[in-house]
Structures are given as C-alpha cells and as structure tokens.
Amino acid sequence: MIRHIHQYIQRETTGVKTETLLYDRTICALYSVIRENAPGMFHLLVSARASALLGFLSYDLPLKKNISDPAGFLHRMGIPAKDIFGPVDRLNTLRRFFERKIRFWECRPMTDDPKALVSPADARVLTGSFADTTDLFIKEKFFQYDELIGQDRPRWLKSFRHGDYAVFRLTPDKYHYNHVPVSGKVVDFYEITGRYHSCNPGAVVQSVTPYSKNRRVVTIIDTDVANGTGVGLVAMVEIVALMIGRIVQCYSPDRYDPLMPVQKGVFLKKGQPKSLFRPGSSTVVLIYEKNRIQFCRDLVENTRRCDVKTRFSTHFCTPLVETDIQVRETIGKAV
16 A cells, blocks of 8 residues: 555644654555455454454553653643643543543633534544535445444434535544534434444545444434524434544533433533543544535535645545544534
C-alpha cells in the first residue's frame, strides 16, 4: 500500500492541515501485505481479543502508562489546561488522558437555536446524502447501508433509505466523549456485533467497509416530540475501532452527573454527554430522514475542495475532504 499524505480543513481558520496518522506504517502493512497474504492472521488481528490486547499495550502497559508531567503533556498536545474538568495532575496515565472530561459548557459553546443540529464529537467530519446517486460508489466503500443500522431492522432501513448522513472520525488525541446531537426521545437502542477494523483513512479505502463491519451501538432518536429538535428520526451509530474495546453509555442531563441509562423512552438533551469510547480512535455516523435537514454550507463545500490532498480523494479519484470540528458546534439545521 502506498502511503499518501492525508490533509483536512480546520473549520475555525479554514486552513489546510496535514494529519499525523498514528501507527500508520503498521496499519498499512496490516491492510495490504497481511490481509492479502495471510487472511487468517488478518482476521485474528481485527478480533475483539486482539483489539483489547493492543489497547492494553498502548494505554495500560506499566512501563508506558505513566505521564510524569500532565500539564506539560497537555501543552505539547495543544490542549488548554483550563479546559479540563477536574484536577489536571490526575491525568497521569495515557488511559486517564484519553478518557479525560472537559468543561464543555465553557470551552465548547453551543447555539441556543432549538432547531440546530450539533456535532456529537471533537472529530473530522464528512457529509453526504443517500439520495445522491453520483456518490453511491464512495458511500459503499465507507459502509454498506443495510449492514450499518442492521439488516433485521426493516422499519429503520425504510425510514433512512434516502436520507442524509455525516461521518465523524475521532483521532486518538481527541476528547472521546460523544454528546447528543439532537434533542428527542429514544425509540430504539441496540448493539450489533462485529470486528475491530482500524478507521485510519488508509484502511477505510481498502474496501473493507469498516463502519458497517465493526461492532457498533445504534440509538434511534425521535425529535418530533415536545422540546425536541424537530427533524424527524435520527440514527446515531457509535462504532468501535482498533483498540476500542468498549462503548460506555454514560448519559447525563447536567454536565457529567447524574448518570442515566440510555434506553427506550428516555429523553436525551442536545449537547449533553452520552457515551465514552475506550480507548483509541473511533467513529460516529449520524443519519437523518430525507428532506428534514440541511448541512452547513461550509461543511458541504469543504467536502469537494480540490486543493486539499486526502487519501479518500486519491483512492476514489474525486474530491473528498474532512473538516475538523468541535463537539456541540452547529453542523446544520431543520428545514
């Protein structure tokens, strides 16, 4: 596999940045040489047991886990210490750093527009539509629609068939709590078993459709209820990845406490913490019903930028560019 550079657009500045892809050489080898020449070993390496072991070696191995200067580490990572919720000196291991809480009510402001859609994570996002037949080939490389939300869920498959979607890719340095992207009532909540493929862009373009092959949790939210966002049904698909062993549901209607179970009938408030990925990089896919939402113009236009070099664009021979955004930022609105 040829390792091309991967760039993205920083929304706040509109500048183009080059991403440093963690373990890139190893992942490229896994999805080219090993996958092609030793398929049995490849399937073992993307299993739950192997993913858990890799997570332990990367985040919990005694010789590697200590961070002697948490404040200095945050500074080197470009994370303001004032954003951290709780004592900074407690972030003295890689796992604690990865699972850190932030003062999101201060450092991740959210619009008070009740009809706005917000980002569920600090992530790099791509937007698209299932109704756009010109992008069918590309969508089928990221995920197979029927698999993504479950082939045994005909009601939801019909509801979202021609809708719009957004893919949020979290990198290992990001804040890894997922927040609720809309306000509404949970009408379905279920888990789909699967593998633990990497969500590295180089792995994604190798035709493994990781977003619909990996283990994932699906939450269907009805927003056409009292105090809801009013955009119909929304599917929130939280997807594990290499070294992500668990998705911990930890919804809270007020900052991080008290915790409430995510289950049918529960009202979820937009912008509040919903779950935590443990640990590594991972992905959230949001799916909306047809003709109910409109994504922000800058996100849509950025996707088609020709002056940004990405592995998606190189492999698919068409512009496909991510935008780096923060959790609770506006990504669209009701129509």
